[in-house]
Every structure is written in C-alpha cells, then in structure tokens.
Amino acid sequence: MAINDIIFNIDPSKDLEIIRWNDFQKDIDLLANKIQTNFEPDVIVGIFQGGWVVAQVLADYFIKSNIAGIRAVKDKNILMPEVMFTDETLHEIKDLLNGAKVLLVDEVIDSGKTASFFLGKLYEYSSQCVKTACTHVYIDSVVKPDFFIHEFTSYKNFIFPWRINRDASCMVNYILRETDADLYEILANIRKVFNVNVQERAVINALKKLENSMVVENHQGIWRRII
Secondary structure (H helix, E strand, C coil), X not given: CCHHHCCCCCCCCCEEXXXXXXXXXXXXXXXXXXXXXXXXXXXXXXXXXXXXXXXXXXXXXXXXXXXXXXXXXXXXXXXXXXXXXCCCCCCCHHHHHCCCEEEEECCEECCCHHHHHHHHHHHHXXXXXEEEECCEXXXXXXXXXXXXXXXXXXXXXXXXXXXXXXXXXXXXXXXXXXXXXXXXXXXXXXXXXXXXXXCHHHHHHHHHXXXXXXXXXXXXXXXXXXX
16 A cells, blocks of 8 residues: 555645634534525435535435435546435436526535536536535635635634544644654644644544554654655
8 A cells, every 4th residue: 555545745834724624513503594595406415525525414404315426537547526425215316407406505615626626526416506515614625615604715624523533644644754752743744843732632543644654653652654
C-alpha cells in the first residue's frame, strides 16, 4: 500500500477549522429549516463522501424524499457520475430523476467545480429542478448554493467529525516528518503548526493506524517515521 493511500494532505498555511458533531447537527437543523421553507425535494443526492453524510442526516427531515449518493468514476478515462440508492427499492436513475425536484448536497463547496459537474449531469437526467445545499461555501465559488449556513472568504481546511481520524493521521504524519516526538509533543506541535486542539484520543488512534501501516514506529515512547 502506497503512503498516499494512507495519508491525505492538509496545508498548514491555510486556516483550519474542526467541526464537532454538536456544531454539525446545529448547522443541519438550520439548513433543513431553510430548505423546508422554500423547497420540497423528491430526491436528495449527496456528493461522496461528505455530502453523503449530509444527505443521510437530512433524510430525517424529509421523510418522503428518496436518498441517493453520487460520485465521479472514470469510464475509458471519461469522468462519469455513478449514483447509488440507500433504500431497498431498485430504481432506474433516469426514471427516478425524470421530472423530479432534486436537492444536490455537499458539506463544503469551495471552488464549486465538483458541484457544477454534478449539476450538469443531473439536468441531463431530465430533472425538473435541481437546487444545491451545503453547510459551508467559499464566497468566490463558481456555484452559489441555494441553501447554506456559513460563507468563508479565504480557502481553509475543514475537519468534519467523520474525518477526524483520517485528518489527525495527516497532521501527525506532518509533525513526525519534521522531528521525532512523544505523544504530548505531537499534541503540542499540532496546536503550534495547525492552530487547533485535537483530542488526545484522535492522535492515539492516528498513531496506531500509522504504526499498523508501517509508516511510523515507537521506541521507548518516542514516535518516528520509518518511510
């Protein structure tokens, strides 16, 4: 397994914000209220991976809506959408979306390129109306979502609760690239470099993951990279 399959990159030069579960749920409550006031979707489509989580949580507020996930896959080097459903009914995607009111959701829309790609594909399926929603949007995104909660003015890294272990691994790997360290030095360096407080449990889980993947090793309490 290549290290790029294990480690994702977080740019320490960008602002970083950790979203806790409680804060995420508050944002979803506000987002659902905004949507319900203006729109009743027949289908909610979540963009993998974060938008899939948003779609699943929104499902509690829109019990009549079908829920689907969408991601981009390559077919003969051509980027194509792949749609998956979460209920037990098998649907033909074009039949389901033909004439339907669709809500396309993601957790963050930054450049807007991903949302733009899927918007075009959903209209190709003859959707009657496609609206977009997210919790966080970059002010200069090429797609301005119809519903959102937070707008940010410069690119930043977001760590959502379902990604804390993955992103903690990234931060730990970054720290250990610079110097060997014990657990508490790693925690302190994460605070210094990334300006966030990551829970000790998440860092311990990240170290175990990296150790099992033979990226780091521990010698008498000191952690160091081995690849």
